[in-house]
Amino acid sequence: MRAKRIGIIVIGLLALATSAVIVPKRFRSATAPPPAAVRETQAVGSVFGYEIVGEYPHDADAYTQGLIYLDGFLYESTGITGRSSLRKVRLETGEVIQQRAVNPRDFGEGLTEWRGRLVQLTPRRRGSAPIWHLRTFFEDARRHFGDNVGVTYDIASLEPRSSFMYPGEGWGLTHDDHRLIMGDGSSKLRFLDPETFVELGRLEVFDGDKRVENLNELEFVDGKIYANVLPQDRIAIIQPDTGQVIGWIDLAELKSRMPPIPTEPLHPVMNGIAYDAAGRRLFVTGKLWPKVFEIRVRLQ
Ligand SMILES: [Ca+2]
Numbered sequence: 001m002r003a004k005r006i007g008i009i010v011i012g013l014l015a016l017a018t019s020a021v022i023v024p025k026r027f028r029s030a031t032a033p034p035p036a037a038v039r040e041t042q043a044v045g046s047v048f049g050y051e052i053v054g055e056y057p058h059d060a061d062a063y064t065q066g067l068i069y070l071d072g073f074l075y076e077s078t079g080i081t082g083r084s085s086l087r088k089v090r091l092e093t094g095e096v097i098q099q100r101a102v103n104p105r106d107f108g109e110g111l112t113e114w115r116g117r118l119v120q121l122t123p124r125r126r127g128s129a130p131i132w133h134l135r136t137f138f139e140d141a142r143r144h145f146g147d148n149v150g151v152t153y154d155i156a157s158l159e160p161r162s163s164f165m166y167p168g169e170g171w172g173l174t175h176d177d178h179r180l181i182m183g184d185g186s187s188k189l190r191f192l193d194p195e196t197f198v199e200l201g202r203l204e205v206f207d208g209d210k211r212v213e214n215l216n217e218l219e220f221v222d223g224k225i226y227a228n229v230l231p232q233d234r235i236a237i238i239q240p241d242t243g244q245v246i247g248w249i250d251l252a253e254l255k256s257r258m259p260p261i262p263t264e265p266l267h268p269v270m271n272g273i274a275y276d277a278a279g280r281r282l283f284v285t286g287k288l289w290p291k292v293f294e295i296r297v298r299l300q
Pocket of ligand 1: 111173273
């Protein structure tokens with residue numbers, strides 16, 4: 001009886017300690033502005049021109065963290081703990097025609113598709129689970145010590161099908177012909193086996209000899225990796241075998257084509273690249289942006 005009581009006290013103390021550390025950490029990650037040093041990043045690679053060939057409505061409440069185009073529709077992962085979602089969106093009208101809420105203690109991040117499944121990264125749980133939810137409690141503890149979770153969904157129903165864990169953060173997600181490509185907010189991209197999610201290798205991204213940190217939303221476009229870079233309004237075009245940035249698309253001008261978006265308490269930075277490979281159409285948007293833009297890049 002005494003041993004049982006001591007056991008309960010020890011588990012309780014563990015729960016309190018974990019909550020005390022996890023809660024402030026998660027709060028910071030959801031609301032803190034980007035570090036000042038990030039804003040000093042300068043282009044070394046060339047800057048490609050572009051033209052705007054289309055503008056479409058976009059839900060201005062969508063904190064876009066992942067965007068893909070598939071069979072005539074956009075699929076979007078939105079963030080913010082407690083209101084994260086996975087949604088199917090009609091491109092032409094911006095109408096959300098299907099939606100699934102992410103666990104309210106998770107944060108929707110990168111999104112891609114692999115052989116009939118959507119794959120969404122869902123890191124950053126809020127706090128720890130109640131102590132009697134032992135499985136979730138220990139999963140939270142794993143997250144706190146560096147692991148995070150992703151979920152696969154059936155594309156037609158948006159029903160969850162499986163989940164997987166990975167070490168560290170999960171930000172952007174895309175894929176080439178045989179691997180998932182995942183960012184964690186650093187200058188590194190990971191290649192994952194798309195069936196087992198086992199890490200196959202890493203790529204560090206450089207612009208000249210300078211590391212490009214804060215790689216965010218990703219898209220694989222005609223053999224190159226396109227990456228948003230937090231908190232910039234530019235897209236880096238990355239050579240996937242070397243990690244070198246071969247050029248940038250500077251999209252700062254797009255904000256002048258939208259009504260002003262409040263910059264507090266959330267940060268309406270550009271984040272969201274989707275590619276219609278069959279139609280060779282490139283779509284971009286941002287967190288809380290009221291528009292999706294279709295652009296044509298002049299790669300020369
Ligand atoms: Ca994307």
